Amino acid sequence: MLRRFLLPAILLAAAAVTTAPWLVSSWKLVDWLDGQPRWRRRVAVDGEWTADLRALRSELPAGEPVHLVGDPGDVESRRILGATVFHLYPLVVRPFGPRARLEEVRESGEVPAGSFVEVMPGTPHHLRRLAPDDVAPWPRLVVPFAAELIGSRGIRYRTTLTLRAEERESTVLLRARGTGVASTPRRVVLAAGESRTVDDIFAASTGGTGLAALEMRAAQAVEATAELVATRGEEVVRLPLPVLRPGEWPDAGRWVRLHRLAGTREAGRWRLWGVNLGGEPAVVEASWTAGGRTERATLRLPSGGLAVLPDDALPGWPAEGDVELRLEGEPNTLVFASRRAPAALATEMSWGEPTGERP
């Protein structure tokens, strides 16, 4: 008797203690949901965020990936992130990371393509599509320059940048990049209309070959002017530097006449410098005419930085004399020439001028 009836009854009662209240509450829930539209039911059992999800579904472009910005350490955010991936499928949806990471990639300019949706549990808008301005990469400005420091005893180089915020407060990230130069980004906050000079991003006083570019990213539009300042004792030489936006680079994807490089032994030898600030290795095709002969070469620039092109990259490049150089570079690449006479204080740099289509 105990074994056949009492034991099952005890086991059933022990399970029913938990299940019976659930059955009652489940009955009430089913009864309450009866007749309600599907999305209302989902909101009722899964939370208000699903109403936002419903609105988002019609708002998101079909062919674009969706990046979910949210804190993966928060359980509720994680739940919403996972369920959103499911409910939006076959849209390509991936968790992106917290908001701080989005700001980092905006500053670095490497914002992936697609829509960004922020997950904010516990707020009126649990899922919110971020506006294009909130996710756009910070515009980039580049100040490329070369500083031939070989034998530059007693010469100090530095760059000065004059920045002015236009209409709104702007944060500017500044750093120097190049061979032998790698400064950590420095943040400068400019009030609206404020102008400020920054002269310690790049400074060198030792020998060696220095090649650098100043790279700027600004959250809002800023005006910038730059110059390279060389000092030796009381003597000061200022060389204006171009401030370029990537789209304005003279040899980005087209043929240019770099310069007629008139050289003499006294004036120093021209050298070529390559700038590739893209994420992939880049190729620049070069041809030049010197002494009646035309030479061609393909220059390969490593990704993400600056490089001085080795002497053997351009076979036949004359030590002196006139040279007409034509370049066809990939986007994000820039090649320029520089020289410094052994006795001169400042480096001379030469930039190309667009000549149209490839001949």
Next chain:
Amino acid sequence: MTGLVAAALLFGIPGAGWLLLLRRPDGAASWGSAAESFLFGVGASGTALFALGWMGFPLRGGVFAVPVVLGVVAGLVGGRRWRQERSGRTADPAGGPGVGRASDDGAPSPASRRSRWLHGAIVTLLLLPPLAMTLAHVESVPLVDWDGRNFWLLKGRAILHEGAIDGPFFRGETSRHQHSQYPLMLPLAAASTWSALDGTDEREVRGLYWLVGVALLFAIRGRLRREFGAMPADAVAVVLAWTPQLLWREGGMLTAYSDLALAAFLALGFFELRDRIAGRGGEAWRAGLWLAFAVQAKNEGALLAAIVVGVALVAALARRQKIAPLREGAALVAAPLAAVALLAAWRSRIPLLEDENYSALARDLPARLGELPGAIVALLGAMAHLDDWGLFWAAVLVALGVALARRERRLDGCLCGGTIAAALGLYAAVYAASSGWELHELAVASGARLASHLVGPAAVLLAGLLAARPQTSGS
């Protein structure tokens, strides 16, 4: 309800067909055999679709119909075979070797008809509330579970969208793909249901998961009734039907997890093997098929199948059974090994994304053996939690002690106890090796759910305890 009916037909019909080919029919329809047919249909269709997908067939409407057609053909061939055999032989009440079994319900005697009716009415009344309520819940309340949405059903949608099991989604090239190397039986079954209904709404596949849970209950009940009689079997089924973990906790029949399918395949493989050892008509190769389905249902399936096979072989050797070990052993392990090989071949194409790294766990285990006692305590603590399992596992522990103490039930004690202990030891070892997690957190998150995998062997122990008279465990 459309999804429920579609799933019942899509898997129930071919499953019945295959079982008709593979074993002698019971003679009388029963809930138990219907449940086994459905589960066999899910297992065989899922495995067949996985193999077709691996071979590069596009998983679209026509290919999804292949397992159904094969099942129907198998049923026609099997039915004809048994009809010919029945008409060609004289009466053989005991049935031949390898017979599945006679009726689930036993032969009613006129004197006990009223008590049988009363018994049936009480059992129905007790089973109805949880099953009806969960069905109403499935039909009315949207799915909200974690694993179902994060990967199981998401994989099903991806299979349907890409028509492949190794497309861009599975290679991690599109949406987030967690647990990229999990087996795909249930996602394939879901995709098959969606394909039949021309949709991808999760409402349409919740019936499939509910049916798997209900089929688990009725398959266990059917098997127990054949051996222990109606009362113990029904009592166990009723207790299980009210158990929160099997009903509405994460991993239960209201969620889109694969745990109940794994539990069902493992239980049926275990029952078949146990019947074979006890000389009750089980077949090693049929056990192998169920265990192969367990391998294809979840990652744990391969190890749990190995445990079932290992414990059964030890028990068979201990009984010095007159079986041909090599032939039987080969028949037993052939299908599970083929399932493991198929999974391994598929996994070689799929990068490991946000998934468990089992080789790393195995490597780390020796250094973390000190955590094992704590892991065992945490796991047992989760199983003893009243809100998840009631007193089920406490009763199973008592039943195990009783079975081991009785000579005539010692085989069951060894088989069931050995399987349960080895499986829990395995899970505890995984807990211990999982660095970066608190044991308590792991147990709370998964302990009660993992215990559901062992509900088949546990039910045997419990039914043995509840049986009116001591049952012999074998001939």
